[in-house]
Amino acid sequence: MIEFSRGSGYDRLMALFGRTSERDEQKAIAYRDWLQQRNPLAIASLVLGVFSLVELGALVVPGVASIALGIMSLLQLRRGNAARPRGHGLAYGGIILSVLSLIIAGFLYLPRVRG
Numbered sequence: 646m647i648e649f650s651r652g653s654g655y656d657r658l659m660a661l662f663g664r665t666s667e668r669d670e671q672k673a674i675a676y677r678d679w680l681q682q683r684n685p686l687a688i689a690s691l692v693l694g695v696f697s698l699v700e701l702g703a704l705v706v707p708g709v710a711s712i713a714l715g716i717m718s719l720l721q722l723r724r725g726n727a728a729r730p731r732g733h734g735l736a737y738g739g740i741i742l743s744v745l746s747l748i749i750a751g752f753l754y755l756p757r758v759r760g
Contacts, residue, residue, distance in 0.1 A: 690739030702750025
């Protein structure tokens with residue numbers, strides 16, 4: 646029978662096969678705590694902003710929705726009504742990415758007037 650010590654690469658190898666180590670559990674708990682402190686509208690704004698940028702603004706709806714959700718989350722965070730007190734950076738990031746994607750879409754898809 647093969648025995649593995651705690652310091653060996655066995656823990657890292659077994660994580661590949663679905664067995665989690667204590668370090669993996671600690672990372673999962675830290676990520677869960679981080680996520681629970683963020684405003685869900687800010688998270689949605691960032692996700693939609695990334696999606697909008699990836700598709701270069703071809704679909705306008707995710708860009709506009711990201712801007713709207715970002716503004717709503719910032720208003721909630723400023724009023725202090727949010728149950729989750731963090732997420733300003735995520736909201737600003739979603740707004741910026743969406744505005745950038747809509748600007749790119751304007752250059753790519755709108756006809757140019759040549760004079």
